[in-house]
Amino acid sequence: MNRLYDQFRPSSTPYIPPVWPAGLKLVAATVLAAFALFSRTWELAGLSALLVVVFILVCRTPLRPLLRKIWLFGPQFGFILGLYILRLGPGWSVVSEALRVSLQIWLAFLPGLALYHGLSWTQARRLAHILLPRQTAFVLCTAVISVPLLLREFQDIYQVQLLRGARLRPRDLLRLAGWKDVAYSLLFPAVVQCLNASAQIAQAAELRGFPGVRKGDVWPYE
């Protein structure tokens, strides 16, 4: 009997990964992105590209989501190159300048993406509780958790209002009446849902002794 109980007993101390590597990654990503933005020569841009690649390898980010974002580089390069040629006339130096500028903007974007795919929710939440004031951390974490639920409720509101005959389909947005219906029959109930949810969560948290005792505690306690 005891062995059976032991088998299904929830482990008393769940494994919590240490938080300092996550903090280090956050700092590194911020520094790398800032460095990429301010590296204004080709040598510095190359160095920053190298550092970003090292960062991605060290974080062991899955490569597929990163590869999916490569296409962002193309249209932006085209747009900036067009502007440069419009202003300075065609020439190899102009192309190289435009290429460097769009590479910089793109490189500044990569470390954050790598961080996002390399950070677990538990780590992010503990990091938020260490870095931010207690109420801010609680509010942001709660909002992140409950927004998917809210979005599902918005979807329900949308479907119900469509059945009631509100003009909410994408092609209705070409006329003024569609926008009126968006404001009155979709946005208004959605905002009321948000107000309602925030009042309920605030009351529930306070009844459970919200602000807690020590700073750095993750509330509700892990």
Add this chain to the structure above:
Amino acid sequence: MNKQHHALRNALFLGFCAVLLVSMKILFRWHLHIPGHSMLIVSFFLILARGVVPGKLSASTVGLWAGLMVVVLGLGKGGPLQMCKYVFPALFVDIGARLLPNWTHSLWTCALLGVGAGLGKTGANLLVDWAVGMETGVLFLHAGLKGLGAVIFSLLGSLLVPPVLTRLRAHRLL
């Protein structure tokens, strides 16, 4: 107790605004190829937050939180400077709301706040382009073109706020 309860409730509403702003921006990534179309969502949530939560800096709070989240989640191009793209419009909204008393009652003042938010976004674009070292003429052309789109869309977004606020007031929810 009551005061703290209200503070927590308002903070939660601002948090919802910030997270919804970011998630809506991801969900409705229309491939319109018009620069600045995301300002529709940004200016709507910023002005809504300022209208619903009484406080001198409520829009800035939403902007700051959304910017923090965008920097940590690695959305959008611009690294840490991405934060300015949310904080500048929010500051413009807050300052505008201070300068225009009773702005919630009129469509025109709301539209003015929307234009202010668009201008704030343009300022942030200028800053990012300057940081990467773009040539001055190209910089103004690039930021100006994007800024025009931002102003138009944020004007549209701000026009959605007054009907919602009117209804909320009619139901005594403000």
